Amino acid sequence: MLCSPHIVDAVDLWHEHRIPILLSTAFILTFLRFYLRLNDAQSEQQKLGDASKRVKKEGGEAREGFKFWSLFSCLTGSTEKIAKQFAGAFKEALTKAKGEQTTFLPPQVLDLSEVDYDEYFISPPKTEGEEKVDYFYLILLPSFNIDSINDTFLEHLQETHHDFRIDTSPLAPILGYSVFGFGDREGWPTEEEGYCFQAKEVDKWMAKLSGRKRAYPLGMGDWKRDGKERLAEWKSGLVDVLGQIEQNGGLGEGIPGSGDPIESDDEELDDDGEVYDESAEQNGKSKSSGDLGDLEDLGQIMAASGNTGKKSSGPIAVDFTTEGKPKRKAAAPAVIKEMVPKGSPTYNSLTKQGYAIVGSHSGVKICRWTKSALRGRGSCYKYSFYGINSHQCMETTPSLSCSNKCVFCWRHGTNPVGTNWRWVVDPPDLIFNGVKENHYKKIKMMRGVPGVRAERFAEAMRIRHCALSLVGEPIFYPHINEFLGMLHKERISSFLVCNAQHPDQLAALQHVTQLYVSIDASNKESLRRIDRPLHRDFWERFNRCLDILRERRFQQRTVFRLTLVKDFNLEDEVEGYADLVQKGLPCFVEIKGVTYCGTSTSSSAGLTMQNVPFYNEVCDFVVALEKALKKRGLNYGIAAEHAHSCCILLASDRFQKEGKWHTRIDYERFFELLEERGPDGEFTPEEYMGPETPEWATWGRGGFDPRDQRVDRKGRPVEVS
CATH class of the missing domain: 3.20.20.70 (Aldolase class I)
Known part of the structure; x- marks a missing residue:
C-alpha cells in the first residue's frame, strides 16, 4: 500500500528538524516548571507574611483589651471580701504593666452561687461591643468538707466535659485561666489529706474544658498562715504572664505536658478515657518494670520460660496492650456528706x-x-x-x-x-x-x-x-x-x-x-x-x-x-x-x-x-x-x-x-x-x-378575713371603708 505524499513529506520534515524541536520542547517545559516553582515560593512567602501579620494583630494592634472574670465562692463572706480586694490590687498592678497596644480592662468580680454556669463554662460570655476582647478566668476557691456551691460547680464542670452534645474543649477560645485555692492546714496538713482539694479539682476540669490553657500554676494558701503572701505571689506571676501574652499574642507552646489536667504520675488514678502522650514516661522505665522492649526480647523470655522445666500446654500469652502500665490503685470510698451539718x-x-x-x-x-x-x-x-x-x-x-x-x-x-x-x-x-x-x-x-x-x-x-x-x-x-x-x-x-x-x-x-x-x-x-x-x-x-x-x-x-x-x-x-x-x-x-x-x-x-x-x-x-x-x-x-x-x-x-x-x-x-x-x-x-x-x-372584695382586725405597719387599727 502506497503512502500519501503528504505523509512522506511530514516524515522527512520530522527527521530533518527533530533535534531542534525536542530541544525547544525541553526548554519550554523546564522554563514552565521553574516559573511554577517561583510562583509557589512567592505564594508561601505571602502566606507567611499574612500569618505574621495575624500574629502581630493578635498580640497588639487588633486586640482591644483583656477582660478578666474573677470568680469566687464563699459561705461566710470572707472570700468575697478577699476577691474584691484582690480585684482592686490586680487592677493597679495591670495598670502599671500595661503595654502601648493593649488595654487591660478592670476585673469583674462574680459569685459562683449567682452566675449562670452555662453562660460562662459552656462557652465564653458574649459582651456587646467587645468582639475583640480576650477573656481570662481567675478563680478563687476555698475548699469545704461540707456541702456547698463548690460541689454544684464541680458537678457542672464534670457534666460539661462528659456531655457528648458539647465540644470537648468548649472554653478553648478564652485566653487562659488560673485558679487559687484557700485551705486550712490545721484540718488538712497535706494535699493528700485534702488541703485545697476542691481548688485542685476545679483546676483539673478547667484544663480539660479550656484545651489546656492553664496560664499560671495553681496557687494555694492557708487562711490563717500564708494566704495573703501566696495570693500576692500568684498575682505577681499572673501579671508577668499577661505581659508575655501581650508580646507573643498567646500562651505559646510550652514544654510537653504543659496545661495537662493532672500530673502524669496521677493520670492512671483518674482515667476518664482521654489519651495523653505517655512516651516520655514509658521511655524512662527500666526493664525490671515489666517492659517487653522490642520483639527480640521475646526469644529471651521464651528461653527463660523453657528453663523452668515445665512444658507449656499452649502458646505463651503476651499482652501487647498494657505494657508498662502501673496497676490501678483502688479508688477511695466516696464520703457522703450531710447537706446542712451542724455548725456549718x-x-x-x-x-x-x-x-x-x-x-x-x-x-x-x-x-x-x-x-x-x-x-x-x-x-x-x-x-x-x-x-x-x-x-x-x-x-x-x-x-x-x-x-x-x-x-x-x-x-x-x-x-x-x-x-x-x-x-x-x-x-x-x-x-x-x-x-x-x-x-x-x-x-x-x-x-x-x-x-x-x-x-x-x-x-x-x-x-x-x-x-x-x-x-x-x-x-x-x-x-x-x-x-x-x-x-x-x-x-x-x-x-x-x-x-x-x-x-x-x-x-x-x-x-x-x-x-x-x-x-x-x-x-x-x-x-x-x-x-x-x-x-x-x-x-x-x-x-x-x-x-x-x-x-x-x-x-x-x-x-x-x-x-x-x-x-x-x-x-x-x-x-x-x-x-x-x-x-x-x-x-x-x-x-x-x-x-x-x-x-x-x-x-x-x-x-x-x-x-x-x-x-x-x-x-x-x-x-x-x-x-x-x-x-x-x-x-x-x-x-x-x-x-x-x-x-x-x-x-x-x-x-x-x-x-x-x-x-x-x-x-x-x-x-x-x-x-x-x-x-x-x-x-x-x-x-x-x-x-x-x-x-x-371573691373577686372585687379584697379577701381580708372579717373576723380579724387590719392594722398598719405600726400595729394601729385600720378602718376599712
Missing part, C-alpha cells in the same frame, strides 16, 4: 434567719401569717381561697436543696443546690417528728407576745395543715411519699410545691391534698433568666412535668403558681402563659406578685423594689390572662383574691356550681377517701370539693 456556715445562716434545722437536710419555720393569725390580724391567702387556718399551718420542707437559683428566692447563697441527691438521707419518721417538735416550740414562744388570742393559741397546738413550700424542693427528698403518708395518718392536709424540674419524682408522687407547680415564665429564655435552673434540659423537664399534670388532672388537685416579676415575666407573656395553661389544664391558677425580701443577695441577683409589681398591675394581668384563656375555649374564671398577699385565683369551671365558686376543700372527706382507696387510689378533686367560697374572698 449554711446551718448558722439558716438558724439566724429563724429556721429550725431538722436532721441534716430538713427545716421548719414559723410563717409571718401564722404570727399574724395568732394575734387576729389576718390570715394568708390559703384561708381566703381554701379555708386553711394560718395559725394551724406548719411550713416545712424535707429538702432544703433545690435545682434552681430563682432571682426572687429568699435564700440566695444559703440553701444548697444540686441536680441529684448526693447527701445523707434522713429517715422520714425522724423528719416528721422533728418538724412537729420544732414547730410547737416556736408556737410556744409566741405565748408572751402582746395581742395573741388565747383561743387561737390553743388551736395552734394542733397542726391541721402542712405547707411543703418553705424553701428548696420537697419532691427532691427520696422518701417524700412516706413522709406524706405520716402527715395524712395524723389527718394533716398537705400542699406540696415543686419547680417542674423533677418529672420522674412527680410521676411517682402519691396523693397530696393540693399539688402546686411553679410556672415562673412562659418560654425557655425567660425561664432561664428567672429560675436559673441547673439542669441543662430544664425546658424539656418543665414540659414533661406539664404533660404529667395534664394526665393526672382528674387524680390530683393541681395548681399553677405564677410569680410575676416586673421587667422579667410580666410584660407581653400573657399569651405564652395561656398556652401553658392549655397544655397542663390545672384545676387552679394562682397569680402572685413577687415579694421583695430586701437583702443584698437579692439585689446582686438583679432584683430590686422596681421589680415588684403593684396590685393593680397584677389585676390587669389576670384579666388579660382570663381573656386569653376564654379565647382558647378554656373555661376559667376569676374565683377569689387576697389583696394583702397581692394574689388572685383563677379556677376551672369544674369547681363552679350554680354560678358560685367552690374553691375551698373538704379536708375530712379527703382523709376518708385516702382511707377508703389508699394513697394511689382513684378519686377526683371534685369528690373532696368544699363549700362555697365566702363572699368576702
Whole structure:
C-alpha cells in the first residue's frame, strides 16, 4: 500500500528538524516548571507574611483589651471580701504593666452561687461591643468538707466535659485561666489529706474544658498562715504572664505536658478515657518494670520460660496492650456528706434567719401569717381561697436543696443546690417528728407576745395543715411519699410545691391534698433568666412535668403558681402563659406578685423594689390572662383574691356550681377517701370539693378575713371603708 505524499513529506520534515524541536520542547517545559516553582515560593512567602501579620494583630494592634472574670465562692463572706480586694490590687498592678497596644480592662468580680454556669463554662460570655476582647478566668476557691456551691460547680464542670452534645474543649477560645485555692492546714496538713482539694479539682476540669490553657500554676494558701503572701505571689506571676501574652499574642507552646489536667504520675488514678502522650514516661522505665522492649526480647523470655522445666500446654500469652502500665490503685470510698451539718456556715445562716434545722437536710419555720393569725390580724391567702387556718399551718420542707437559683428566692447563697441527691438521707419518721417538735416550740414562744388570742393559741397546738413550700424542693427528698403518708395518718392536709424540674419524682408522687407547680415564665429564655435552673434540659423537664399534670388532672388537685416579676415575666407573656395553661389544664391558677425580701443577695441577683409589681398591675394581668384563656375555649374564671398577699385565683369551671365558686376543700372527706382507696387510689378533686367560697374572698372584695382586725405597719387599727 502506497503512502500519501503528504505523509512522506511530514516524515522527512520530522527527521530533518527533530533535534531542534525536542530541544525547544525541553526548554519550554523546564522554563514552565521553574516559573511554577517561583510562583509557589512567592505564594508561601505571602502566606507567611499574612500569618505574621495575624500574629502581630493578635498580640497588639487588633486586640482591644483583656477582660478578666474573677470568680469566687464563699459561705461566710470572707472570700468575697478577699476577691474584691484582690480585684482592686490586680487592677493597679495591670495598670502599671500595661503595654502601648493593649488595654487591660478592670476585673469583674462574680459569685459562683449567682452566675449562670452555662453562660460562662459552656462557652465564653458574649459582651456587646467587645468582639475583640480576650477573656481570662481567675478563680478563687476555698475548699469545704461540707456541702456547698463548690460541689454544684464541680458537678457542672464534670457534666460539661462528659456531655457528648458539647465540644470537648468548649472554653478553648478564652485566653487562659488560673485558679487559687484557700485551705486550712490545721484540718488538712497535706494535699493528700485534702488541703485545697476542691481548688485542685476545679483546676483539673478547667484544663480539660479550656484545651489546656492553664496560664499560671495553681496557687494555694492557708487562711490563717500564708494566704495573703501566696495570693500576692500568684498575682505577681499572673501579671508577668499577661505581659508575655501581650508580646507573643498567646500562651505559646510550652514544654510537653504543659496545661495537662493532672500530673502524669496521677493520670492512671483518674482515667476518664482521654489519651495523653505517655512516651516520655514509658521511655524512662527500666526493664525490671515489666517492659517487653522490642520483639527480640521475646526469644529471651521464651528461653527463660523453657528453663523452668515445665512444658507449656499452649502458646505463651503476651499482652501487647498494657505494657508498662502501673496497676490501678483502688479508688477511695466516696464520703457522703450531710447537706446542712451542724455548725456549718449554711446551718448558722439558716438558724439566724429563724429556721429550725431538722436532721441534716430538713427545716421548719414559723410563717409571718401564722404570727399574724395568732394575734387576729389576718390570715394568708390559703384561708381566703381554701379555708386553711394560718395559725394551724406548719411550713416545712424535707429538702432544703433545690435545682434552681430563682432571682426572687429568699435564700440566695444559703440553701444548697444540686441536680441529684448526693447527701445523707434522713429517715422520714425522724423528719416528721422533728418538724412537729420544732414547730410547737416556736408556737410556744409566741405565748408572751402582746395581742395573741388565747383561743387561737390553743388551736395552734394542733397542726391541721402542712405547707411543703418553705424553701428548696420537697419532691427532691427520696422518701417524700412516706413522709406524706405520716402527715395524712395524723389527718394533716398537705400542699406540696415543686419547680417542674423533677418529672420522674412527680410521676411517682402519691396523693397530696393540693399539688402546686411553679410556672415562673412562659418560654425557655425567660425561664432561664428567672429560675436559673441547673439542669441543662430544664425546658424539656418543665414540659414533661406539664404533660404529667395534664394526665393526672382528674387524680390530683393541681395548681399553677405564677410569680410575676416586673421587667422579667410580666410584660407581653400573657399569651405564652395561656398556652401553658392549655397544655397542663390545672384545676387552679394562682397569680402572685413577687415579694421583695430586701437583702443584698437579692439585689446582686438583679432584683430590686422596681421589680415588684403593684396590685393593680397584677389585676390587669389576670384579666388579660382570663381573656386569653376564654379565647382558647378554656373555661376559667376569676374565683377569689387576697389583696394583702397581692394574689388572685383563677379556677376551672369544674369547681363552679350554680354560678358560685367552690374553691375551698373538704379536708375530712379527703382523709376518708385516702382511707377508703389508699394513697394511689382513684378519686377526683371534685369528690373532696368544699363549700362555697365566702363572699368576702371573691373577686372585687379584697379577701381580708372579717373576723380579724387590719392594722398598719405600726400595729394601729385600720378602718376599712
